[in-house]
Amino acid sequence: MLQLSEIWIYPVKSLGGISLQEAIVTERGLENDRRWLLVDNEGNFLTQRQYPQLAIFQPEIDDDFLTIKYLRNPEKTLKVGINAKNADKKLIVKVWDDSIEAQEVSEEANTWFSELLEMPVKLVVMPEESRREVDKKYALTGEEITSFADAYPFLVIGQSSLNDLNTRLEKPVSMNRFRPNLVFTGGEAYEEEQWFEVQIGKATFWGVKPCARCILTTVDQKTGEKTGKEPLYTLSTYRKAGKRVLFGQNLLVSVLDKIQVGDEITVKSTKKLPQFEIENA
Template sequence: MPDHSNRPVDPDFAVGEYQAAFSDAYPLLLISEASLNDLNNRLPEPVAMKRFRPNLVVNNTKPYEEDSWKKIIIGECEFQVVKPCSRCILTTVDPETGEFSGKEPLRTLATYRKQSGNVMFGQNLIATIKGKLEVGMPVEIIS
């Protein structure tokens, strides 16, 4: 990918020379299966994880446990949990069909995940130590 395609991440949340590409603001988005299950229990009809387009999905957590994480390690990689991900209208579009589904899941998320006027779901991360990730690797919560 050409260098001009990269964008710096918001320096208010991540200090350093971190960049994002092919994403709105941060290079990595983490969501737990437990958080999605909690949301789906509140929705009239469940939505798939792909609706939120995360690139890291974790399991064996409590719902929204990832909100309290600051630093995690997966394999040889270390990640800083930078900030909650503010969600936009794209979460109401099925990425496979392109079909708009009305106001869900944003409407429901807004009832219990609103912060400073934004609907939050998932956590934005930056890699402080890069390496190879594989499906099924354990996640170590450092702080």
């Protein structure tokens, strides 16, 4: 049996993740997943690819507040309202090739992050009226949207896939290197990359594209430091499609509901994408 074993959200893109026992599935991703973003003065997004230290900013969500702790100095804490935004500070931000409508959260948040990162940055939020469409090449209806995630609203990885990878590594890595939203137990290694229609609890998802991996996987999520070439190098020796290294499956959703750890997963159909269709997300 396939069973949902972990649920993760990453409220601020590229900061630490939060493990949940249940989550509300929305059209742009799990509730509160990657709805906030750090950008530079030009509106370009920041990630651990260039700034691995982002991993040691740990968010928490409690009632109506988003709290962020700086783990190298626990006394450094930022607390903002879930709905906090500056209506006078609207801006266009960039995530890869997408231009997205956003709003600054507050000057306090900008100053807090800028001082700790030692560079000018802004914390922005995606308002409900901002609609970022997914790549129509992989859309189901052409109307699907996502958050500030790299390209798709959900990422699923099987525990069997990580277990197989770790048998090939000198030092095993944790699942958090790959920053999934959904982790499941049971099944064969890498089978999720062929999922097409899948039901988790009462929610229905569609596998649209295996996830192409990058150097972010080489960042230790506990220390915020790069650890060398692994696990990306080993993955490249046996999980390569063209120039892309694959691990995990990107999902869209058609039936919204609440999901919880322990939900049974039913794969209703599979589909293997030709290698030439696999591009970097």
